[in-house]
Amino acid sequence: MPQSNIMPGFRPAISFTLVYLALIVLIPLSAMLLKTFELSLDEYWAILTNPRVQASFRISFGAALIAAFVAGVFGFIIAWSLVRYTFPGKRLFDALIDLPFALPTAVAGIVLAAIYEPRGWIGKLVMDSLDVQIAYKPLGIVFALIFIGLPFVVRTIEPVLQEFDTAMEEAAASLGATRLQAFVKVILPNILPATITGVALAFARGVGEYGSVIFIAGNMPYISEIVPLLIITKLEQYDYAGATAIGLTMLILSFLLLLLINGLQWWVRRRSGQL
Numbered sequence: 086m087p088q089s090n091i092m093p094g095f096r097p098a099i100s101f102t103l104v105y106l107a108l109i110v111l112i113p114l115s116a117m118l119l120k121t122f123e124l125s126l127d128e129y130w131a132i133l134t135n136p137r138v139q140a141s142f143r144i145s146f147g148a149a150l151i152a153a154f155v156a157g158v159f160g161f162i163i164a165w166s167l168v169r170y171t172f173p174g175k176r177l178f179d180a181l182i183d184l185p186f187a188l189p190t191a192v193a194g195i196v197l198a199a200i201y202e203p204r205g206w207i208g209k210l211v212m213d214s215l216d217v218q219i220a221y222k223p224l225g226i227v228f229a230l231i232f233i234g235l236p237f238v239v240r241t242i243e244p245v246l247q248e249f250d251t252a253m254e255e256a257a258a259s260l261g262a263t264r265l266q267a268f269v270k271v272i273l274p275n276i277l278p279a280t281i282t283g284v285a286l287a288f289a290r291g292v293g294e295y296g297s298v299i300f301i302a303g304n305m306p307y308i309s310e311i312v313p314l315l316i317i318t319k320l321e322q323y324d325y326a327g328a329t330a331i332g333l334t335m336l337i338l339s340f341l342l343l344l345l346i347n348g349l350q351w352w353v354r355r356r357s358g359q360l
Contacts (some may be wrong), residue, residue, distance in 0.1 A: 114336070120329040132330045137306050138315065144223055145312040146338065149291035152230030157284040160238025161276070168246040182239050185232055190296030197229050198300040221303030226311065229297045234287025241283035245276050278354050285346040292339050
């Protein structure tokens with residue numbers, strides 16, 4: 086008699102999964118939602134329409150989006166180089182890609198601030214040559230988020246490139262396609278879903294990033310103050326309802342943007358014939 090489930094112990098496994106989701110995800114989010122309900126609609130709207138809060142949302146989401154797209158471009162170039170080329174120190178370079186995963190975010194923030202501040206090694210060079218300040222400005226936040234998000238893009242694209250059949254490129258070349266045409270028509274449709282996934286992961290990490298940002302941001306209201314820092318400020322002032330209201334709004338906006346990105350990924354997969 087055939088088994089009804091191919092996975093042994095399905096019921097204990099699914100029970101453990103549901104308990105995990107409830108304890109780690111659903112209950113904390115429900116607590117935040119209930120705390121926000123202590124506010125009236127007018128009070129909630131007053132918090133969200135506060136100019137300082139709106140400026141923080143623009144900085145956090147704007148910097149995260151810009152950093153994610155930049156990380157997507159450079160992450161693809163790095164992944165392509167690691168898969169397609171052999172060069173001295175390749176293994177060391179490949180290992181260094183994962184450094185932001187292991188490095189404490191506070192340490193990363195201190196290092197980035199020291200390098201990019203106006204008197205730092207790179208910051209002074211950029212200031213003298215281009216008259217552009219990186220640290221303590223929104224540009225510094227973008228640089229920090231690129232540093233944090235780049236490994237997500239590289240490690241998402243790299244396995245797809247490794248599994249890609251180069252015979253498809255050779256077939257395109259034999260049919261008279263140029264390198265650019267082969268890339269656009271053959272390679273790009275196969276790696277675009279993975280690239281979108283990597284960009285989404287980098288964006289999701291960037292929106293909620295705190296430790297690596299506060300040291301390089303300058304944390305000036307209306308200029309370089311991020312939403313996580315504003316939430317902590319509210320908590321330090323014992324304004325728990327205000328902090329949860331901002332947190333809930335951030336969660337909703339992040340979910341909607343990730344839903345949009347996943348929808349775009351599904352559309353690309355469908356157009357490329359991968360579904």
